[in-house]
Amino acid sequence: MTITTISVPIPEPLYRRLEHVAILTRRPIADMLTSALTAVLPPASDLPEPLADELAGMMWLSDAKLRAATRPTFALQQQKRLHELNDAEDERPLTEVEQAERARLLAEYERSVLRRAQAFAVLTQRGHRTPKYAELANRS
Incomplete structure (x- = not known):
């Protein structure tokens, strides 16, 4: 180096x-x-560039915006559909349309989790308390 x-x-x-x-x-x-x-400064990663840029930019957000970013963005309806597709995959091969839908939902879920994790990490670096798992489960 x-x-x-x-x-x-x-x-x-x-x-x-x-x-x-x-x-x-x-x-x-x-x-x-x-x-x-x-x-x-986040390390270079294999994340898509727009997502990597968004996560890096969170360092400069206000505390209020970061707190808002800790809230789940993956809707309950999306969660249910992803579970349905995962269950269906256990029973039979998914169709191409179902595979594409599952991949899209999984990517959105992962983006949501990464955004929330980054927001919590930045808030923690700023000295804010990180909620316990039970508190997060009650907020979802």
Whole structure:
């Protein structure tokens, strides 16, 4: 991996906090900044580019918008249909139309889960409490 050195002006109070944490953790400031940037900027992935961009952009949303993004977007009707198709697949081969519908529903479900997970991750990084599983189940 190639290392690039940059110079970035930061406010003095922020630098003092960074320096203080570096001393406490016995880590170089450069390592601290690299870790922070790695946490903030999502890694390159095999996600479709629009979804990867959306997830990366969530870092800049307000807390209110992030809380809204933690709510399920996969409708109950979609869930029921996906269950029906999964059950049907256990009994017989799905038709091409059913396979396409199942793939579309599964992709939408995965997008919904990833959006919610990213919203919770960002809120947690900002110091907000993450709900317990039972609390999430009651919200769904």
